[in-house]
Amino acid sequence: MSDEIKTKIIAIIAEQAVLEPSDVRDDQGLDDLGIDSLGLVECIFAIEETFDISVPFNANEPDQSDFDISSVAAIVKAVQGLIAEQSS
C-alpha cells in the first residue's frame, strides 16, 4: 500500500516536472525539479483527487502549513499521514 502511494505521488510530481518517474529522487525539492508555485498547486490538486483527501495548504504561507513540501520524501510521508487520518 505504502509503495503504491509513493508510486502514484511520484507519477504526479514527474508529470508536473515533465520528467520520467525514474528521474525523480526522494531527496529532491520542488525547486530542484523546476516546479513553481502554480505547479505546486496543481500537484496538490492531483493528490487530493487521486487519494480522495483534503490537503491543508495555503500558498501564502507554504512554510507554516502542516503539509510538509520540502522534498519528495516529505510529501509522500505527509500524504500517507493524511490518508491514515482521513480514512478513519
Place this chain on the structure above:
Amino acid sequence: MKRVVITGAGTVNALGLDVPSTLEAMREGHCGISELKFRDVDRLSIKIGGQIHGWTTENRFNRQQIALYDRFTQFALTAAKEAIEQSGLEFIGDLAAKSGVIFGTSGGGLNTQDDNYRMVYEEGKNRVHPFVVPKLMNNASCSHVSMEYNLKGPSFTVATACASSNHAMGQAFNMVRCGMATAMVTGGSESMLCFGGVKAWEGLRVMSKDACRPFSLNRNGMVQGEGAAVFVFEEYEHAKARGAEILCEVIGFSMTSDASDIVMPSKQGAARAIAGAMADAQINPEDIGYINAHGTGTAANDKTECAAVADALGHHADTVMMSSTKSMHGHLIGGTGAVELLACIMALKDGVIAPTINYEEPDPECALDVVPNEARDADVDVVLSNAFAFGGLNAVIALRKAS
C-alpha cells in the same frame, strides 16, 4: 487637453449602502467582512467575505427589472443613481450624445450563470429563462445605466480582472480629457460571492479563511468582497460653468503589462505603471501624500507592491502613507478600484486617510507607512490608486485636490 473633475460618487459595498456610510466606516476602521450566506456555502472551505447583507431586491426593483438585473447590475444601478444625483447632471440633447458609461467587471452576471448552470446540470432541467444571456453578459450593468440615464456616447465594459475598474476609469478620464466626451459615468461592479464564484477562487489556494491582513507579516491571503462604486467624470469648464461641487480632479493615468506570468505579480510592471501615472500627471514623487494600495493581503502582492512603490518613489516611499482598504471591504475584483477611489476622495476632500485594519505584525518586506489600524488626519494634495491584476495588467490613477 481638457481638465477632468469628479462631480458625483455613489457606492454599495460591505461597509455601507451609500458613500457617506462607507466613508464613515472607513474612518472608523470597521470591518465589513463576515460569514458568507448563500446556497451550498457549507460545501466551501472559504466561508468569509465582504458580502452585502440585507440587500432586499424586491424593495429596490420591480418584477420586470429583477428578471433582467443580475446582482452586479443591481449594485451598479444603485451606485450610479447616487453618483448622478449628486452631480446634478441631466443627460439630454448634446450632453446626452457626448456622455457615456464605462464600467469594469470581471465576473459579470456570475450569479445568473451559477444559478442556471445549477438548474440544467444539477437539477436536470432542460429549459432556462429567456433572459439568461442579457442578464449575465458583462456589459449588462453598463447598458442598463446608459438606458436609465439616457447616456448615448461611448459606452463599454472593461474586463482586466482585479484592475478592471481602474482601466475603465482611465478610459473615461482620457475620453473627457481629449474632448471626445463631456461627462462619463464610470467605475465598476462585481458580484462573485456565490457558490461557483468562491469555489473557483478556493482552488487557487490564495484565500484567507479568517481575515484580510494586508502588509502584516502574518497575512495569509485575500478575502473577496462584492458591490459597486460609480463616479461622474466631467470636463472641468462644464462643471465650473454650472457651479457643480467638485469632489477632486483626475490628473493622470497609466497602464502597463508585466508580460511575464499569469498570476505572479512583477515589481517592474507595477513600478512602471506608478511612474507612468506620475509622468502623465506631471507630478514628482514628493507631491504624493497618499497611495491607495492594491494591497490584497497575499504574500506575493504585498511585498511586490511595496518594492514597486519604493522603486517608483525613491526616498519619498519612506514618508508617503499607503493603506489597503481591502482589509475592510474585501477584494471586489473587477469593482475594487472603484470602491477604493472613495478612500482617495476622502483623503483629498476630507483630509482623512483610511487605515489598513487587521495589521498585527510588521513585515520587513513591507516597511512602508501603511496607516495601521486607525485612520489619520492629514492634508494631502495628490494621491495615487494602484490596481495590479492577475495576468500582469496594471493600472494606476492620479488624483488632485479640487482647486
